[in-house]
Amino acid sequence: MGGGEGQWTGADVTVVQTDTDAKDGQIKCPKCGSTDIQTNSRTGKLRCSFCRHEFEPQLLETEEDVSSLEGVRMGSGAQDRAADADDVITLKCESCGAEVVIDTASANQARCHWCRNMLSINHQVPNGAVPDAVLPFGVSKDDARAEIERFVGKRKFFAHPTFTREFTTKNICGVYFPYMIVDINAHDHLSGTGEVLIRSYSVKRGDSSETRYDADAYHVERDFDIAINDLTVEASVDKLNVSSSEKTTNIINSIMPFDTKNCVRYNANYLRGYTSEKRDVDVNNVRPLVATQAQDIARIAANETLAKYDRGIAWSGEAFDIKGESWLAAYLPVWLYSYLQVKGNKKLLHYVAVNARTKETMGSVPIDMTKLWIVSIAIEFFGLILALVLGSSLVGWDKKERWLLLLLGVVFFAIMYMRYRNSGARHTYENETQRSLSNVLAADEFIEHRKGLRNSRIEGANNTNLHGTGGGSILDGLL
Ligand SMILES: [Zn+2]
Ligand SMILES: [Zn+2]
Structure with missing residues (x-):
């Protein structure tokens, strides 16, 4: 199973340049010439801090028909990082000639220490710090604080007293985390057996009764094309490890999805006032995870055409083939409260995270056990x-x-x-990712009547099973 898990050779990849005309150094307001520009989190647009001029966002010109994608396309910001790439980049200030050092591990901007102008890195540098796209913050710090306080407020009674004493949202942090956003054009062929319930009834077994089922069994096949839009995965080793025992990284995973269709072309000024974490994985590292999640999405989507099989389907064969894929590297915005709980020599980092577009909030609160x-x-x-x-x-x-x-x-x-720890919370990519089926072919052939079945589901039912929920073997090479 799984067609898209192999490596590709460089020749198959079409790179789409996304930083043409990008300028390093000073970006000036066209109205007043100031270099103090930052995001207005109410509109998600850049705004000059002096004259209040608002910039129209530069849209990302990658609109493509996913159902006709072939081969591998990727934005230039999603290309593999160079092994010898340096995080520290030096720019020359255009106003005073000073050399200004920017450490791109945590920021893509720095102020000139002589003339106070803001300098930005907008060209893609081979260390992965400059993505193709950014989704601007759309939730203010005050609103995020209120969401976090509400979340924790509902979990007071069993909260650990040390946590309750130390909890404050004063220092919450706006962070741009790195993600890969992938469009996929694929074909799936599923075959197996499905059962339709005819009746259920009770039978006497000693002095108790048990339920039995009669069902009709069918040979079932589904063959279809599927276009998947903006499947989003974390592009950092740390966040991909959602089953970590030291950090509740699953919390950050669970506040997806983002409204990625509103991503704009990257500009360092969007990062102003926030921290950013550059990616530490390449497309190849998360490609198996993306292929597995895409296959899950296809299998779950097929259920829409299988409603009559109320006892489920036992798929015995699947041929899932990715025909085309398109990758973009992006920064997505998160408000983050973090709390380090120390228990003896064990440390656990708890998070409460707010999606800075949708206000979706999830968290882990230390429990007074x-x-x-x-x-x-x-x-x-x-x-x-x-x-x-x-x-x-x-x-x-x-x-x-x-x-x-x-x-x-x-x-x-x-x-x-x-309720307090939310250790099972995760992004339900299989339902929340936008997709559409086309060219659906169906076969439903009656096999036999089955009588006196003991289980309420067909034996071997697997049409709702998932394989790409993160952690485990998919990340073996990275962790
Ligand atoms: Zn201005
Ligand atoms: Zn200067």
Whole structure:
């Protein structure tokens, strides 16, 4: 399975230059000549700090018909980094001639220390610090603070007292994280067996009853083209490791998607006042992850045409083939609160992250485990006593509900833990990525009636399974 996972040779790649006419050094306001320009986070446009002139954003001219993509295209900002590329770049100030050093690991701008003009790096440098595109901040710091405070405010009772004491949103940080945005034109062919429920009924087994199902089985095939728009993956090793035990990086993953269609051509002034993290992976590093996620998106999309198979499908064969792909490197905006929890010699970095376009907020709050245990055990006892007192007199209650009563404390513990830590939160790329199917061919051939089945789903059901949820083997080469 999986057609697009190989490496390509350089000859197959079309590089689209995205930094033509870019200028390093001073970028001057056309109205007043000032070099103090930054983002107005209410409009997402650049604005001169002196005369308030607002610049029309330069759109990225990459509009393409995804369904006709062939081969590999990439923006010049997404090209592989050079092994010997230096992070530190020196520019000569055009006003006074001073040499100004910019460390592109954390910023693409610096102020001339003599004449105070702002100098920018806008040409793509071979260290990956200048992407093709940027999505400007569209949420102000005050709004982000309010979102973070609301999120934490709803999780006060079991929050660790040290955290509650130290929590403040004063120092939240606006960060541009590096991402790869990929359009994919692919073809998928799936074949397997699907079941349609005919009826379900109870049978006596000793003194209890069990459910049985009758179903019709079909041989099912789906063959289609799929155009996937703006599949977005993190372009840093650190953030790709969503199952890290030291950082809750899954939190940052889970605030996707961004409205990437509003990305504009990169300009260092957008980064003003924010920090940026340059990418440390190349297209080849995340290509297997992107291919796997694209295949997941295709398999999940096929379910739209399979609604009648209410007992699911057991796919036994899949041929997924990527015909064309187009890559862009981009900076996307995130407001970030981080908190380092120290437990003995173990350290865990908790995040609360706000998508600085959509305000989608997710976080991990350190838990007061002693308090959570005590309350959970108390609830467990309460449940036990209730089950004993009421016992078999629970008329109309079936077994399941009585078991739930016995597990009340355990269930409570699990729910609270998830609510505070959100360790399972992730971006549901399989549903949230824009895609469209075309040229759908379907085969649905009746095979047989199946009677007395014990499971509510077809044996081997896999039409909702995912393979590209990050962590694990996909990143073996990077971590
Ligand atoms: Zn101006
Ligand atoms: Zn100068």
